[in-house]
Amino acid sequence: MKLGMVGLPNVGKSTLFNALTNAGAESANYPFCTIEPNVGIVSVPDVRLEKLRDMYDPEKFTPATLEFVDIAGLVKGASKGEGLGNKFLANIREVDAIVHVVRCFENDNIIHVDGSINPRRDIETIDLELIFSDVELIERKLDRTKKAMKGDKSLAPQVEFLEELKAFMEEGKAARAFEMTDEQREWLKETPLLSLKPVIYAANLSDEDFTNGVEKNEHYNEVCEIAKAEGSAVFPICAQLEAEISDMTDEEKEIFLSDLGLEQSGLDRIIKAGYSLLGLISYLTAGQPEVRAWTIKKGTKAPQAAGKIHSDFEKGFIRAEVVSFDDLMACGSMTAAKEKGLVRSEGKEYVMQDGDIVLFRFNV
Numbered sequence: 001m002k003l004g005m006v007g008l009p010n011v012g013k014s015t016l017f018n019a020l021t022n023a024g025a026e027s028a029n030y031p032f033c034t035i036e037p038n039v040g041i042v043s044v045p046d047v048r049l050e051k052l053r054d055m056y057d058p059e060k061f062t063p064a065t066l067e068f069v070d071i072a073g074l075v076k077g078a079s080k081g082e083g084l085g086n087k088f089l090a091n092i093r094e095v096d097a098i099v100h101v102v103r104c105f106e107n108d109n110i111i112h113v114d115g116s117i118n119p120r121r122d123i124e125t126i127d128l129e130l131i132f133s134d135v136e137l138i139e140r141k142l143d144r145t146k147k148a149m150k151g152d153k154s155l156a157p158q159v160e161f162l163e164e165l166k167a168f169m170e171e172g173k174a175a176r177a178f179e180m181t182d183e184q185r186e187w188l189k190e191t192p193l194l195s196l197k198p199v200i201y202a203a204n205l206s207d208e209d210f211t212n213g214v215e216k217n218e219h220y221n222e223v224c225e226i227a228k229a230e231g232s233a234v235f236p237i238c239a240q241l242e243a244e245i246s247d248m249t250d251e252e253k254e255i256f257l258s259d260l261g262l263e264q265s266g267l268d269r270i271i272k273a274g275y276s277l278l279g280l281i282s283y284l285t286a287g288q289p290e291v292r293a294w295t296i297k298k299g300t301k302a303p304q305a306a307g308k309i310h311s312d313f314e315k316g317f318i319r320a321e322v323v324s325f326d327d328l329m330a331c332g333s334m335t336a337a338k339e340k341g342l343v344r345s346e347g348k349e350y351v352m353q354d355g356d357i358v359l360f361r362f363n364v
């Protein structure tokens with residue numbers, strides 16, 4: 001699962017990416033510093049997993065992970081090849097969700113490609129490029145579907161849907177704002193529309209605004225308004241501050257943050273939000289050899305979840321022994337949880353829940 005950092009040039013994408021991943025991507029005060037995408041893996045913070053680590057003292061500890069991709073900046077006309085154009089859009093096509101970095105900090109020393117701080121304009125610029133590029137894709141799909149419809153009349157509803165969607169997007173609206181049924185969504189499966197991907201806005205603030213109350217920053221409020229209207233999430237962030245503290249030990253970080261009157265850095269929240277935005281949950285396995293989180297889509301049933309560990313677990317699935325995290329913690333140990341009858345035996349139709357602690361029984 002991949003999240004792509006998207007935004008105008010020089011707004012802090014690579015700085016935020018570095019803070020998230022410690023990957024050391026190049027970041028500098030000029031537009032188009034990034035050309036080739038940088039890729040980094042981050043652990044998804046999970047307090048439950050840490051508590052299990054305390055309980056089991058395992059040899060191996062393996063949190064869930066997400067992939068972040070730091071993509072080159074987009075400018076007006078990118079869909080027509082401006083800036084470095086279409087190549088960047090292709091990088092965005094490969095991600096599952098977008099972290100849209102929006103500059104909200106004033107600083108005359110840091111170049112803004114359009115000369116002033118204006119999140120509404122900036123968000124529109126990026127969105128329009130995604131939308132233009134999508135409309136081209138839809139036109140091609142529409143042509144193909146119309147041709148195919150000559151031999152297969154059942155495609156008529158698809159043609160109608162594509163025409164409606166195209167008209168909607170030609171008004172400059174993102175596909176994610178178009179209400180569609182599951183079936184219609186399925187029709188778009190082979191057409192990876194950029195503006196259909198879920199978005200988290202990362203509002204990049206100055207360290208003063210970030211520490212002194214984000215709602216005092218009018219630019220930030222504007223991003224919130226835009227996000228609210230389309231049902232997206234917003235996270236305030238100070239990329240520079242995050243980059244500074246990402247090098248610190250946990251202890252140093254804690255002291256530094258509490259000096260600033262902050263509880264936690266903004267990164268954990270972005271990572272967690274990304275995880276849930278992608279419709280992902282974790283189930284956990286715990287033992288002395290390893291305490292580990294496994295990533296599955298919400299709604300996954302027990303055998304398929306078992307298949308994440310090994311295909312044999314799915315093929316030879318017998319049952320899952322499941323205890324909820326809270327029950328296990330309340331009992332203090334797996335043995336005690338079993339004695340109290342809190343370890344359930346679940347079958348093939350069981351839908352896995354976030355935070356389930358599981359032992360799969362299988363037979364090959």
Ligand SMILES: Nc1nc2c(ncn2[C@@H]2O[C@H](COP(=O)(O)OP(=O)(O)OP(=O)(O)O)[C@@H](O)[C@H]2O)c(=O)[nH]1
Nearest residue numbers: 009010011012013014015028029032033034073240
């Ligand atoms: N003051 C301040 N400067 C920042 C902040 N975030 C980034 N910068 C600076 O802005 C400049 C651009 O940052 P990058 O992270 O390279 O920007 P980018 O979005 O990756 O840019 P491109 O790769 O060119 O598209 C660098 O000089 C950063 O130090 C911030 O929160 N505050």
Ligand SMILES: [Mg+2]
Nearest residue numbers: 013014033034
């Ligand atoms: Mg960059």
